[in-house]
Amino acid sequence: MKSLDVKVWGVRKRNTKRSSYDVRWTVAGNVFSEQFRTKGLADHHRSKLLRASHAGEEFDTVTGLPDSLVERAPSMTWYAFALKYLAMKWPHAAPNTRNGINEALTAVTVALLDERPGRPADELLRKSLRNWAFVLPSPDDRELPPDVADALHWVAKASRPLSDLADAAIGRAVLDSLKVKLDGTAAAAETVRRKRRTLVNALHYAVDLGEFKENPITAVRWKKPKVANEVDPRVVANPEQARALLTAVSYVGGYGRARGRRLVGLFACMYYGALRPAEVVGLTEADLKLPGNGWGTALLNRTRPSVGKQWTDSGETHDDRGLKNRPVEEVRPVPIPPQLVVMLREHLETFGAAKDGRLFTNERGGVVGSSTYYRVWQEARMLALPPAAVASPLAARPYDLRHSALSTWLNAGVDPTEVAARAGNSVEVLLSRYAKCIDGRQEIVNRKIEELLSEYE
Template identity: 45%
Template sequence: MNTTYDVRFWKTQMYKGQKVTSHTVRWVVAGKERRESFRTAAHAESFRARLMTAAREGEAFDPRTGLPISWRREESALSWYAFTATYVDAKWPFASPNHRRGIAEALTDATEALLTGGNAPSREMLRAALRWTYSTRIRDGGEPPAELIAALRWLEQHTIPLTAFNEPGKGAVLARAVLGRISRTKEGKLAAGNTANRKRMVLNNAMEYAREIGALPANPLKAVKWTKPRTLSAVDPRTVINIEQARRFLRAVQKHSRRGERMEAFFGCMYYAALRPEEVVDLRREHLVSLPDDGGWGEMRLTNADPRAGSRWTDSGKPRERRALKHRADGETRPVPIHPELVALLRAHLERFGAGPERRVFVGPRGGQMTDRAYLKVFHEARAAAFTPQEAASPLMDVPYALRHAAVSTWLNAGVPAPQVAEWAGHSVNVLLRVYATCIHGQGREAMRRIWDATQP
């Protein structure tokens, strides 16, 4: 390998465009000018300082790469973009559609912090190219859309080499830049704590994968002290409705329209049986084990859910993809009691509308699968009609999922043992008590009476 000690440094150059500002480190090795661009001045100065330190210490430079010999940075080094594509390829077959989407969101944000060079395509074009890389490329294969080719080629050449995370000083700066980016939204505002923590978990898993395949000797994120954002895990009791409010809402749904008549039992399953929306969407006639006509309790046994992730992330290319129950293995079922009022709603619904395609209990207005758009419109309009102005302006039952929260809260406040509630709701006991601790009311006086009795002579 040819080496040289003929190295000179020029002043860092800043270019301020309409959307992007770049900082270019310039130096000359054996008479040939070298350039390296960065998004921030701190990254540029850190890189320049390391080059100058190597030159002052008498280290030889490689005329071909323009870098110190000790860095051993080859042009063929695995880039961050190429690594993320490899990582997603490995994860895709085993991840749920929603998890695939979460991986893509985290990697897209992280990549924005690891770009190099100027003359970049627009931010929207780069993000679209990354979404294609992390989804359609894997599922459908083939050539990318013509409008994304230039952006994809730019990404292939202008993300940092993965080995940069190994370089003393620079690795920690890059890791902190990535963590900083995922802690903010696309618009630059602080992201919700749950969002930042979820993306941090994805990136940590990606770095562990890099370590497993030998691309990195260690996980660089573990070398950075990062304050984990506080998250709200408990249900807000202000969103939980009582039985009187629930009945008002269901009556408003029934009176809403012909479409609403089809959805009264749909929302009733969320309130009386604590079903998740994706579980109600997948409810089949065979899941209704018992619907007695004598006013008694019935029973359902759930087998699957049909969560919505978006057509980009499913194997079928459809917005929803049927899967096992949440927190359950394939083939595992969940029993749920059917409240007598819900029995009446379901019997009336089936007598009037029957079962739809694939024996679905609930279908959309046009006979197809129930969509979010269809039931959300009815939900919000019926909520406004059923509630008083003060209730409607409050967080009370602000989303359909709040109906499930109300059901679980009712069971717990009725004194049903936590293990039984957890089984019906599809939770672990620990998660159940953590999430619904703030919604358990009316037991304080009884608890104090028991303590008083226990402490009497």
């Protein structure tokens, strides 16, 4: 039966072991209630009941709900939903974000497949999902290799219903599957958290589509892996080590080919200016102010992160974007010390700039790939460091030069606000990441406390 006799009560908090909030209402004298984990969710549901009542909708005396609030059973498989979610996210996502979404959707799709006959080999299955299914244009809009087409046809049939994720046990099993890599070893904590973040975001979209009342994954009791956000002090090179490494770079490849010499300035920008690798690769001659002596300035406004061709709209290996976590046209001025000014002037005199003004190029004049400068850096470490240091984490990656720069500045007593501005970070992020790299903090604090206490003796 249907009835217009509806009364909605206020939200009530239940003081149980896990606090919850009740929404209670009556339909023709029959009492109904629903529990929610947060007051916000409870208030949202109560508002929907009130809107339906005020709009004159009739409520069912058995379910207690108007037709507009009866939850529809999800009408699609996980795979069909994942394709829909990808089509929504892709146009507005950065290339590296697209790659991360692809990786997460592939992992969840494999975890939500039925064991039915004809399953493709794992390698073909993942290749089909990674390289064809979760890359735009969609598989329906392009010709697929026969084996890939067969594999994706099987996936479409074997994919479990999206509604299965409402089962907490299935949700937990999917989350657990994200902890394991293809070879069966444990995945990095940051990788697991990134994949979970994509899954949560995808199911928020499912809620928006009306497939769920609330996100089922957020209700799953599951221990998130801990991510170490602090920089390892062992990677930080001191000024003497940094200079030795930069000198060694110039010897990589021999004098004739100049493979290392053309990249000395690139690594120097990471150390003396604390620039990110993608910022250095995107640096142009027009971005620089290089006086004859004294400090110069780099006006950072573009980055050229290294990604795959399938993730960029241009089809190029390197994306062309604005600064990290900044509006597209924002410029970040970074003062650069005299040592770096001299090195960049020498670089321009020796190698010039590319046709588009880029400061650093590979030997063919193209954009410097991360694999290229990484190989040069590894050879330089072998030349500059003793065997024990080569085997250690010391400056193991080019990015560690940036860590070394910021740690050096902080240890020199530079105001963290100024360091953060030059680095393009917030002060909170800067201090939390480099807390373990700042020497003498405990001694300074102890001295200040001792001085304070001595005043009252």
